[in-house]
Amino acid sequence: MPKLIKSINDAILVQPGEASKLAQRSTVADELFPEREAAEAETKENAKAIDGLQDALWAGRSRALLVILQGIDTSGKDGTVRAVFNRCGPLGVAVTAFGRPSEEELAHDFLWRIHMAAPKKGMIGVFNRSQYEDVLVVKVRGLAPADVVERRYEQINAFERHLTENGVTVLKFMLNISKDEQKERLQARLDDLAKNWKFNADDLEDRKLWSDYQKAYEVALDRCSTEHAPWRVVPSDRKWQRNAIISAVVRRTLEDMNPKYPKTDWKPSDFKIT
Template identity: 60%
Template sequence: MSDLERSIIEKLQVVPGERFSLKDRDPRDSSLFGDEKETKAATATLAKSIDALQDRLYSEGSRALLIILQGTDTSGKDGTIRSVFNSTGPLGVSVHAFGPPSRLELEHDYLWRVHAACPRRGTIGIFNRSHYEDVLIAKVRGLASKEAVEQRYEQINAFEKMLVENGTTILKFMLHISKDEQKERLQARLDDPAKHWKFNPSDLEDREHWDEYQEAYEIMLQRCSTPHAPWHVIPADRKWVRNAAIASIVKATLEDMNPQYPNVSWNPGDFTIP
């Protein structure tokens, strides 16, 4: 792990057990990086490194990496996936976007659909939104009782610990944007006909509950940043900073996992290709 990667993790990670406030994290912070053009080029190089490491992970076939992207509307979950994993072979990567639960999913516990979407061994799984919706929107919109939401923090921690103990490394990223930045991005969707499909009137309803969501995120981050699956708060007002930070942490994590190509039982020199 490079000194820069270590600095990024130390600055952006929510330390388990410590008091935390989103107001202490600047969504426009770019202090960890230098020139924008150089950082974008470095991010493209990181994406290629992630591809090479993912190839080793896939061939090893014994462990998995789960990446959770959580953030308000327009925070850049789709953009992160395109920018950080654009070079990664699709065979070993799965992306699951969690929307409102179906009737079948509602007939099970809230983690049932999540467990079914977790990455198989040898792969990287990316969650665009996740089980954390069940302590965010469920809390703010009153979709579950206060008692149920309160129980879910420890249930989620236990669920993630079980995944880790069975070979899945977990990276959790909260994409932190300002209310002003969200306003600009929502307006851009209205102004560009090619982006109209991205606009959802319900986004404006959620925006009316901005402060409540920020409070729900703070509680989630403090209660569910654990030693086995810590949260990282990513400054996301600047897309190039967001992409560079996440790419750096993903690459460093895969290097730390150090997947290995399996040994073969035969000698390549014994074969002649006709």
């Protein structure tokens, strides 16, 4: 495990202060996980370990873990939640999906709804999309003035620093798929009747803006990969590689947080149950 997690981090971490070079990053990870079967077994083992670690996290109730999943349409955010967190289950994990903001959300600053959904102590929170939408779709589609968007990178950094200084460990994953892979996945939503309901014509509009989104992601990765909350770019063309990578990082992060069952200030013999 220690050696593997170092290889994974070397491959996917965006070093704070360095350029992310998104375009040069691979969307497959054959060198990390060459074999599907082994990768799937590893994911299962990691999911089991995460479940055990979350139990201790809950018992201690002093810290929380926030897992941010960002990626373009079809990049696999929901599938990641299932593979990594179903073993843990809804008792220990709260998922929040951030879609188009409501009127009330827009009436507040852009981090208000994000802060409301921050995981409480003892929990793992998973964000399906996040505060980064406000420097991604908002930037690409021109939904806010450029100078407002420009200020958000540092505001996000300050907010994430606040969370980490208050016991919330923040993990940020960008699910990186190729343009060809997205085409296949969108096509599958058209070809498979059971997937038709997932197809959204708007996704094609976003696809036309592919390079604008890539540029916006690159700026977000460059400016918001910090020591306290670095970005990781996950090769995601192969779902089983993506799941193996993310589950390994989540597991290792929880192991490093080292949650402990609280010590009791009594002896079992103090009590007699009648």
